[in-house]
Amino acid sequence: MAQNIYDKPEFFEGYSQLSRSVHGLDGAAEWDSIRAVLPDLPGKRVVDLGCGFGWFARFAASQGAASVLGLDLSENMIARARRETADETVQYRIADLDRLDLPEASFDLAYSSLAFHYVEDFARLVATTHAALVAGGDFVFTIEHPIYMAPTTPMWTTDGDGRRIWPLDGYSREGKRTTDWLARGVVKYHRTIGTTLNTLIGAGFAIRHVEEWRPSGEQLRDHPEWAEETDRPMFLLIAAQR
Amino acid sequence: MAQNIYDKPEFFEGYSQLSRSVHGLDGAAEWDSIRAVLPDLPGKRVVDLGCGFGWFARFAASQGAASVLGLDLSENMIARARRETADETVQYRIADLDRLDLPEASFDLAYSSLAFHYVEDFARLVATTHAALVAGGDFVFTIEHPIYMAPTTPMWTTDGDGRRIWPLDGYSREGKRTTDWLARGVVKYHRTIGTTLNTLIGAGFAIRHVEEWRPSGEQLRDHPEWAEETDRPMFLLIAAQR
Numbered sequence: 001m002a003q004n005i006y007d008k009p010e011f012f013e014g015y016s017q018l019s020r021s022v023h024g025l026d027g028a029a030e031w032d033s034i035r036a037v038l039p040d041l042p043g044k045r046v047v048d049l050g051c052g053f054g055w056f057a058r059f060a061a062s063q064g065a066a067s068v069l070g071l072d073l074s075e076n077m078i079a080r081a082r083r084e085t086a087d088e089t090v091q092y093r094i095a096d097l098d099r100l101d102l103p104e105a106s107f108d109l110a111y112s113s114l115a116f117h118y119v120e121d122f123a124r125l126v127a128t129t130h131a132a133l134v135a136g137g138d139f140v141f142t143i144e145h146p147i148y149m150a151p152t153t154p155m156w157t158t159d160g161d162g163r164r165i166w167p168l169d170g171y172s173r174e175g176k177r178t179t180d181w182l183a184r185g186v187v188k189y190h191r192t193i194g195t196t197l198n199t200l201i202g203a204g205f206a207i208r209h210v211e212e213w214r215p216s217g218e219q220l221r222d223h224p225e226w227a228e229e230t231d232r233p234m235f236l237l238i239a240a241q242r
Numbered sequence: 243m244a245q246n247i248y249d250k251p252e253f254f255e256g257y258s259q260l261s262r263s264v265h266g267l268d269g270a271a272e273w274d275s276i277r278a279v280l281p282d283l284p285g286k287r288v289v290d291l292g293c294g295f296g297w298f299a300r301f302a303a304s305q306g307a308a309s310v311l312g313l314d315l316s317e318n319m320i321a322r323a324r325r326e327t328a329d330e331t332v333q334y335r336i337a338d339l340d341r342l343d344l345p346e347a348s349f350d351l352a353y354s355s356l357a358f359h360y361v362e363d364f365a366r367l368v369a370t371t372h373a374a375l376v377a378g379g380d381f382v383f384t385i386e387h388p389i390y391m392a393p394t395t396p397m398w399t400t401d402g403d404g405r406r407i408w409p410l411d412g413y414s415r416e417g418k419r420t421t422d423w424l425a426r427g428v429v430k431y432h433r434t435i436g437t438t439l440n441t442l443i444g445a446g447f448a449i450r451h452v453e454e455w456r457p458s459g460e461q462l463r464d465h466p467e468w469a470e471e472t473d474r475p476m477f478l479l480i481a482a483q484r
Contacts, residue, residue, distance in 0.1 A: 147389065147410065147413065151407075152405060153401065153403075153405075157401060157402070159395065159399060159409050160399070161395075163394060163395075163409075163411065164411060165393075165407075165409035165410060165411050166409075166410040166411065166413075167401050167405075167407035167408075167409070167410075168389065168407060168408040168409075168410045168473065168474050169405065169406060169407050169408065169473040169474070170472070170473060171389065171408075171454070171472070171473060171474050171475055172454065172456035172471070172472040172473070172474075172475060173472055192454050192475075193435055193452065193454065194452045194453045194454045197439075197449065197452045198451060198452060198453075201449065201450065201451070206448060206449075207439065207443065207448075207449045208443065209440060209443065210435065210436045210439045210440060211436045211440075212413070212414065212434050212435065212436045214414035229414070230412070230413070230414040230415055231410065231411040231412060231413060231414070232410050232411070232413050232414075233413055233414060233434075
């Protein structure tokens with residue numbers, strides 16, 4: 001069972017103050033990249049795996065999705081998502097992605113934003129998602145990039161010349177990583193890009209797009225402090241098709 | 243035009259002393275991983291892009307390939323390859339992968355080992371290779387891993403606790419990298435995994451396997467000094483299909 005870190009009060013409070021929690025999709029630096037690989041949404045049946053406050057669920061509904069099912073482990077997040085959603089095409093349900101159960105061939109799009117790195121059994125999740133999609137259905141998700149996840153000490157440091165470096169180690173040693181981010185003892189699961197892609201391919205998905213997110217030139221003009229994001233990628237975006 | 247580093251005397255001499263130059267395919271740590279994703283070879287028409295001393299070309303012929311065309315920019319390497327190859331199904335030719343020209347739909351397998359990171363125009367090479375393969379043909383290649391290529395100073399260092407770290411920077415800044423390896427001023431071209439995969443997908447290839455090479459348990463028992471290879475991957479192996 002995945003750790004329910006989002007219902008720890010200090011984590012929930014910290015997460016609620018992030019730009020993406022206050023401003024929604026437009027507050028997420030990687031949103032433009034995600035949107036560029038999303039399929040057309042009108043008439044689509046969508047499932048959002050790790051829906052959080054429901055920003056994407058409401059977006060999908062506003063774009064004409066026929067139905068949106070938002071799933072999340074956090075009672076706090078589902079409660080806020082329900083409060084902020086008036087559209088009846090959107091439904092929310094509490095669910096553990098490590099024990100996910102979905103009806104077969106029932107969705108046209110499975111979407112997930114920054115949730116799968118909390119999932120221990122990724123192969124099970126991928127097989128369940130593959131079965132839940134119709135033939136030709138899309139699977140679009142982001143995770144923390146494994147370069148970001150892997151290190152013993154995932155924080156910028158400097159080399160002997162004072163140059164900012166990302167202290168990579170343990171990249172090929174997959175498995176649990178425990179870090180302190182918003183709360184102590186946040187448990188994540190590191191997998192290489194190779195493992196992530198081969199798991200998708202092995203389940204029957206075709207890989208459509210792989211993006212190691214970096215800020216655009218426009219974003220760097222608006223946020224010069226994001227320059228460090230070009231030294232190591234923080235997010236990995238994958239689009240696949242059943 | 244790609245830099246012809248292999249014909250610099252000090253580079254060629256150093257390269258000739260590497261395990262993979264002395265012992266051939268079995269002297270290359272990543273060979274078992276490559277072999278696991280190769281298609282059956284009997285009857286196949288094979289092109290080896292950057293064939294070096296011809297180890298793989300002779301292997302493919304010994305496995306029953308119908309024909310093998312080995313291409314390399316280095317006159318020294320092609321000369322040695324010809325000297326060491328008796329099999330008439332193998333032909334060698336000097337060629338620059340940045341200006342590659344191949345007949346259309348003429349090969350069942352395009353293979354390349356650790357050559358494409360010297361190529362500036364990867365998209366052109368991939369399009370040419372796609373056109374040269376028959377439908378269903380295989381494309382199997384290795385490159386230096388972009389994590390290995392990217393840094394300003396691609397050498398192990400230690401953090402404040404004395405832990406071995408790989409000083410990653412510049413991962414998202416693609417383009418030329420000049421390093422000193424066997425000779426001064428070796429020019430390579432850094433591309434992210436995302437760019438490499440999207441270039442293949444965009445040309446019409448289906449991605450079959452992506453492996454960020456790490457030593458096996460058996461290899462670590464035989465070569466304990468390879469433990470550092472689990473801290474950052476040195477090679478990237480990709481199998482794709484037209």
